[in-house]
Amino acid sequence: MLKSIGVILIYLMIGFFQISQLKKEKMIREIWIFSILMVLTTGVTVAKLNNWPLPSPLDIVTIVLEPFIK
Numbered sequence: 001m002l003k004s005i006g007v008i009l010i011y012l013m014i015g016f017f018q019i020s021q022l023k024k025e026k027m028i029r030e031i032w033i034f035s036i037l038m039v040l041t042t043g044v045t046v047a048k049l050n051n052w053p054l055p056s057p058l059d060i061v062t063i064v065l066e067p068f069i070k
Contacts, residue, residue: 003044011042 015038022031047054 003049007045008042011045013030013036014038 015035018034019031022034044054
C-alpha cells in the first residue's frame with residue numbers, strides 16, 4: 001500500500017510540473033491527452049505493484065473483434 005501511495009505521489013509531481021508547462025504554452029488538447037495517459041499509466045503501475053491480474057491487450061482485441069469474425 002505504501003508503494004502505491006509513493007507511485008501516485010511521484011506521478012502527481014510529474015503531472016503538476018508538466019501540466020503547468022503546457023498551460024503556459026496554452027496547449028489545452030495536449031493537457032487532456034497527457035492527463036488521460038498519466039491516469040492510465042498510474043492505474044497500470046499500481047495494479048502491477050499490487051499483483052492484480054491485468055488482461056493482455058490481445059484479449060481485449062479478441063473481445064472487440066469477435067462479433068465481426070462470426
